Amino acid sequence: MTIADTGRVVLRDSSTVDLYPTRFPANEPARGGWIDRSDPTVWGVPGHGPVEAAELARHERDGYTVDDALLTAAEVREHRAELERLSADPALAQDERVIREPGSNAVRSIFEVHRISEAVSELARRPQIVDRARQLLGSEVYIHQSRVNFMPGFEGNGFYWHSDFETWHAEDGLPRPRAVSLSIALTDNYPHNGALMVIAGSQRHFLPCAGETPDENYRSSLVRQRAGVPAAADIGELAERYGIEQFTGAAGSALWFDSNIMHGSGSNITPYPRSNIFLVFNSCENMPQAPFAASQPRPTYIAARQPQENSH
Numbered sequence: 504m505t506i507a508d509t510g511r512v513v514l515r516d517s518s519t520v521d522l523y524p525t526r527f528p529a530n531e532p533a534r535g536g537w538i539d540r541s542d543p544t545v546w547g548v549p550g551h552g553p554v555e556a557a558e559l560a561r562h563e564r565d566g567y568t569v570d571d572a573l574l575t576a577a578e579v580r581e582h583r584a585e586l587e588r589l590s591a592d593p594a595l596a597q598d599e600r601v602i603r604e605p606g607s608n609a610v611r612s613i614f615e616v617h618r619i620s621e622a623v624s625e626l627a628r629r630p631q632i633v634d635r636a637r638q639l640l641g642s643e644v645y646i647h648q649s650r651v652n653f654m655p656g657f658e659g660n661g662f663y664w665h666s667d668f669e670t671w672h673a674e675d676g677l678p679r680p681r682a683v684s685l686s687i688a689l690t691d692n693y694p695h696n697g698a699l700m701v702i703a704g705s706q707r708h709f710l711p712c713a714g715e716t717p718d719e720n721y722r723s724s725l726v727r728q729r730a731g732v733p734a735a736a737d738i739g740e741l742a743e744r745y746g747i748e749q750f751t752g753a754a755g756s757a758l759w760f761d762s763n764i765m766h767g768s769g770s771n772i773t774p775y776p777r778s779n780i781f782l783v784f785n786s787c788e789n790m791p792q793a794p795f796a797a798s799q800p801r802p803t804y805i806a807a808r809q810p811q812e813n814s815h
Contacts, residue, residue, distance in 0.1 A: 526796035552638025566706035567760040574755035636784035645810035647785035659771035673796035675806040681789040697771035
């Protein structure tokens, strides 16, 4: 595959235009600078789903929406028990979909969880969830990625600042940021136990990252991301421009957030664990192509290539 540099636009195979080039050689960190997003955050319209006009407008502006009570207390208990069952399941002990914390060997994430767990599969198919995803993306949707995240008390490591779309574009081949994530809290989210931080409004800008993608980068990036990490100066400028907000709330609450919003979380040194179910919906009009900045796509348990691979 030939990649020809044309400034801020990269042509792949002389037919596909890369609107969001990234992962430049480390000695060219500033090539092109920030790219103002050419795509909307909200693709759908009022009346074509459960979200009313005012809430759609806020999501377009901020890049995220909070649902204070997506799950009932009984549903939280059910899914928390399911996560505990999965993390202790001997059949999954050597499964490559299970990612462990470095050093402690505690379970950090389990990928493709909606195919492993019937309870999560049912959750991912709920009309109240799927219809909102369809409205936000203005099309039919499928699950690009699902996982559960565990952040145990005292030893849970955080996730550094990043845009999910930067990785999904570079390593999975998503052409545009026409995807939305849903993070469902199964434990209370406090400011002090590693709750997710977002920079509201940052989804309007794509931040190219320096450093080319190593082969099989996913094997280490799912534990600690190195490629695709934005420059500290860029994070500082985003924070100065928009501020930093934090998703806190009771178990059962949920956060819908745009694929390109800058977000991250600190480590958890408190006694209070934090766990969540994470579902990524991609538009069926935004199907993966060849990776834009990697030699090969990641495995389908991390990023589905076709709707039927990770269908809802």
